[in-house]
Amino acid sequence: xxxxxxxxxxxxxxxxxxxxxxxxxxxxxxxxxxxxxxxxxxxxxxxxxxxxxxxxxxxxxxxxxxxxxxxxxxxxxxxxxxxxxxxxxxxxxxxxxxxxxxxxxxxxxxxxxxxxxxxxxxxxxxxxxxxxxxxxxxxxxxxxxxxxxxxxxxxxxxxxxxxxxxxxxxxxxxxxxxxxxxxxxxxxxxxxxxxxxxxxxxxxxxxxxxxxxxxxxxxxxxxxxxxxxxxxxxxxxxxxxxxxxxxxxxxxxxxxxxxxxxxxxxxxxxxxxxxxxxxxxxxxxxxxxxxxxxxxxxxxxxxxxxxxxxxxxxxxxxxxxxxxxxxxxxxxxxxxxxxxxxxxxxxxxxxxxxxxxxxxxxxxxxxxxxxxxxxxxxxxxxxxxxxxxxxxxxxxxxxxxxxxxxxxxxxxxxxxxxxxxxxxxxxxxxxxxxxxxxxxxxxxxxxxxxxxxxxxxxxxxxxxxxxxxxxxxxxxxxxxxxxxxxxxxxxxxxxxxxxxxxxxxxxxxxxxxxxxxxxxxx
Numbered sequence: 228x229x230x231x232x233x234x235x236x237x238x239x240x241x242x243x244x245x246x247x248x249x250x251x252x253x254x255x256x257x258x259x260x261x262x263x264x265x266x267x268x269x270x271x272x273x274x275x276x277x278x279x280x281x282x283x284x285x286x287x288x289x290x291x292x293x294x295x296x297x298x299x300x301x302x303x304x305x306x307x308x309x310x311x312x313x314x315x316x317x318x319x320x321x322x323x324x325x326x327x328x329x330x331x332x333x334x335x336x337x338x339x340x341x342x343x344x345x346x347x348x349x350x351x352x353x354x355x356x357x358x359x360x361x362x363x364x365x366x367x368x369x370x371x372x373x374x375x376x377x378x379x380x381x382x383x384x385x386x387x388x389x390x391x392x393x394x395x396x397x398x399x400x401x402x403x404x405x406x407x408x409x410x411x412x413x414x415x416x417x418x419x420x421x422x423x424x425x426x427x428x429x430x431x432x433x434x435x436x437x438x439x440x441x442x443x444x445x446x447x448x449x450x451x452x453x454x455x456x457x458x459x460x461x462x463x464x465x466x467x468x469x470x471x472x473x474x475x476x477x478x479x480x481x482x483x484x485x486x487x488x489x490x491x492x493x494x495x496x497x498x499x500x501x502x503x504x505x506x507x508x509x510x511x512x513x514x515x516x517x518x519x520x521x522x523x524x525x526x527x528x529x530x531x532x533x534x535x536x537x538x539x540x541x542x543x544x545x546x547x548x549x550x551x552x553x554x555x556x557x558x559x560x561x562x563x564x565x566x567x568x569x570x571x572x573x574x575x576x577x578x579x580x581x582x583x584x585x586x587x588x589x590x591x592x593x594x595x596x597x598x599x600x601x602x603x604x605x606x607x608x609x610x611x612x613x614x615x616x617x618x619x620x621x622x623x624x625x626x627x628x629x630x631x632x633x634x635x636x637x638x639x640x641x642x643x644x645x646x647x648x649x650x651x652x653x654x655x656x657x658x659x660x661x662x663x664x665x666x667x668x669x670x671x672x673x674x675x676x677x678x679x680x681x682x683x684x685x686x687x688x689x690x691x692x693x694x695x696x697x698x699x700x701x702x703x704x705x706x707x708x709x710x711x712x713x714x715x716x717x718x719x720x721x722x723x724x725x726x727x728x729x730x731x732x733x734x735x736x737x738x739x740x741x742x743x744x745x746x747x748x749x
Contacts, residue, residue, distance in 0.1 A: 309707025520687015
């Protein structure tokens with residue numbers, strides 16, 4: 228993929244036409260910019276850069292931290308994890324880059340009549356690509372903040388009030404449906420006519436997966452079967468191979484190829500491109516947590532903590548999960564994920580040739596081994612005490628087939644399609660070396676089993692907060708003050724993020740949601 232740079236040309240967009248927090252001014256126009264298809268693709272590549280910034284961030288968001296499945300949380304994250312409202316309000320997440328990305332999509336649409344030397348078909352293609360990203364941004368805004376503004380067209384710089392969450396989701400659906408004209412992934416081409424390899428470019432498969440996720444969220448939000456039905460239909464198009472070819476790989480290949488530097492895409496529907504061409508790895512001086520589970524990576528990958536016993540004494544203040552809790556999550560000993568996701572679970576992790584260590588000692592805490600290929604800094608300023616691990620190889624896999632299969636199982640359970648739901652569940656269990664599900668098919672029990680299977684299969688990959696909220700497992704799965712939330716608190720927006728202060732600057736129409744407004748005045 229071309230280098231995902233935020234083009235300097237478009238920095239003025241957000242300083243002179245940022246309708247969310249800047250005084251109204253005349254919009255920037257690009258009367259002479261779009262002289263070729265490559266010019267259009269360059270704008271789209273800029274959008275991909277923002278997409279990567281937001282969806283493969285180097286730091287965990289509050290929902291990531293809140294829902295992290297662990298035994299102990301780091302001191303720095305404890306306030307967020309336990310739902311200390313003051314901690315959440317201290318540095319709330321900003322939605323500006325989400326809207327900046329939407330702005331670029333709108334800018335392409337608003338300037339389409341200025342495109343030159345490009346066919347109508349290819350113009351439609353790039354507008355569809357942009358709309359997939361726009362739909363994804365609106366979806367993320369809706370499930371993180373709930374009520375939010377709708378971005379105006381690019382020449383409208385007036386202040387905008389928040390719209391209801393169902394309006395934001397409707398815009399997400401509208402944008403995604405505009406992108407349905409996209410072909411399957413093997414038919415995607417760039418401005419030069421070259422086949423696209425990156426799974427960050429949208430295809431019909433990723434568009435239908437986005438729609439499935441939107442409708443699943445709406446099913447949980449509104450408790451209406453029509454949304455579960457729509458989600459099941461959208462997911463089935465992808466799973467049944469009608470909008471692209473995707474397949475489950477072996478557990479060994481999932482770890483060795485899908486999540487590693489091989490970047491195998493057999494199971495991948497949508498991924499954020501991360502590679503040495505796009506990354507300034509020389510100047511990175513910290514371990515980048517691009518997945519929520521990276522918070523749990525330590526021995527043997529992080530070079531600054533090579534002794535596993537260091538994290539078991541009372542002085543350790545980081546995030547960790549016990550062997551006992553991992554075994555409870557994977558209760559069946561023959562589950563291949565025990566072996567593939569964890570380093571010698573419940574065994575001494577030291578290699579046979581290790582010296583000066585107690586090879587008989589059994590660790591209390593587990594060592595996540597789902598990502599195995601560390602990237603070490605080569606900057607001598609950061610490596611004076613040995614190599615510094617700054618990340619793990621591979622793209623940020625955002626949606627893969629196993630995720631969607633389990634999502635469809637959830638939809639089918641809500642729709643009373645119990646045999647079909649169990650078939651989906653068993654497809655994931657079988658890949659993990661397990662026999663078919665033999666438990667109860669009563670709705671609530673089966674839904675819980677599917678949730679647990681998502682925990683097992685997708686450990687550390689997704690923000691499980693949204694699974695928890697969608698299923699109503701707040702008091703079973705979250706911690707601290709979440710346990711004392713009243714239904715009125717939830718209705719007033721306690722499960723959404725507070726709006727950051729920057730959104731109120733020079734925008735008299737902006738309002739905080741009711742729950743967080745109450746805490747701000749305390």
